Amino acid sequence: MDLFNKCAENYDQFRKGSTPYLFTIISLLKRFKNRNILDLGCGTGNLFLQLSPHWKGNYVGIDISEKMLRKAQEKKISAEWIYADVRNIPCQDASFDGITGIYVLHLLDDISRILTESRRILKSGWVVFVSAPHHFIKNHPLNQFFPSFSKIDIQRFPEEEKIVDLLKGKGFYNIRREYYISVRDWLSEEYLEKIRSKFISTLRLIPQDEFEEGLIKMQEEVSKSSYQKLIPWESVLIMGFCD
Numbered sequence: 001m002d003l004f005n006k007c008a009e010n011y012d013q014f015r016k017g018s019t020p021y022l023f024t025i026i027s028l029l030k031r032f033k034n035r036n037i038l039d040l041g042c043g044t045g046n047l048f049l050q051l052s053p054h055w056k057g058n059y060v061g062i063d064i065s066e067k068m069l070r071k072a073q074e075k076k077i078s079a080e081w082i083y084a085d086v087r088n089i090p091c092q093d094a095s096f097d098g099i100t101g102i103y104v105l106h107l108l109d110d111i112s113r114i115l116t117e118s119r120r121i122l123k124s125g126w127v128v129f130v131s132a133p134h135h136f137i138k139n140h141p142l143n144q145f146f147p148s149f150s151k152i153d154i155q156r157f158p159e160e161e162k163i164v165d166l167l168k169g170k171g172f173y174n175i176r177r178e179y180y181i182s183v184r185d186w187l188s189e190e191y192l193e194k195i196r197s198k199f200i201s202t203l204r205l206i207p208q209d210e211f212e213e214g215l216i217k218m219q220e221e222v223s224k225s226s227y228q229k230l231i232p233w234e235s236v237l238i239m240g241f242c243d
């Protein structure tokens with residue numbers, strides 16, 4: 001995938017931050033004594049890197065970007081990395097206990113198909129998807145500088161209700177949502193550097209003239225503010241179980 005092949009080099013440098021959903025995933029792994037986990041759209045392997053001190057088992061990560069996978073391989077985690085499209089997962093039926101998909105659904109044109117695939121390769125177990133909630137996208141702080149930001153993401157990110165309904169339709173039960181807010185640094189030189197690197201894929205989809213104009217406005221704001229500014233950063237985890 002071209003978008004992520006372009007981001008791969010700087011992805012880890014700028015995508016550090018708290019991952020509050022990690023604890024829910026760890027607790028599922030421990031509670032169900034899971035052995036085989038698949039991560040859809042694993043990117044540079046950060047989920048497995050964070051899980052590995054807490055849980056030992058068989059990790060498989062799938063991604064469509066060769067460059068993101070290369071970064072995952074460089075981390076030397078004990079895992080299998082597969083270069084494939086999650087719309088056709090090259091794994092046998094009933095071969096996993098748990099499936100994760102962190103910030104990947106918004107990049108897929110047919111979520112229903114991914115859920116069918118997920119159901120096929122799960123024995124009994126669970127799926128966990130992490131995404132951006134629509135209420136957060138609508139009020140996203142970057143919108144004040146890049147007016148297309150929310151418009152682009154509202155179209156890309158599926159509404160939470162849609163994910164829940166699709167999961168129900170595929171036979172998943174006990175579907176639950178968890179909303180998280182973490183605090184992130186904002187309007188600092190460091191944050192400007194992240195914006196310049198287009199660390200969020202949405203920034204790569206904004207027209208270039210709008211991007212440059214927004215960047216100038218942000219630079220002005222950063223130079224005016226003499227104290228650290230923080231923003232709430234929201235995410236949603238949606239999980240479901242199957243037998």
Ligand SMILES: C[S@@+](CC[C@H](N)C(=O)[O-])C[C@H]1O[C@@H](n2cnc3c(N)ncnc32)[C@H](O)[C@@H]1O
Pocket residue numbers: 001004040041042043044045046047062063064065068084085086087101102103104107108
């Ligand atoms: C926003 S990144 C998230 C990466 C990782 N899950 C994380 O949390 O850091 C989305 C990833 O999904 C991958 N991706 C997008 N479409 C895909 C597809 N159809 N099949 C497999 N991977 C895909 C991209 O290449 C990218 O690495």
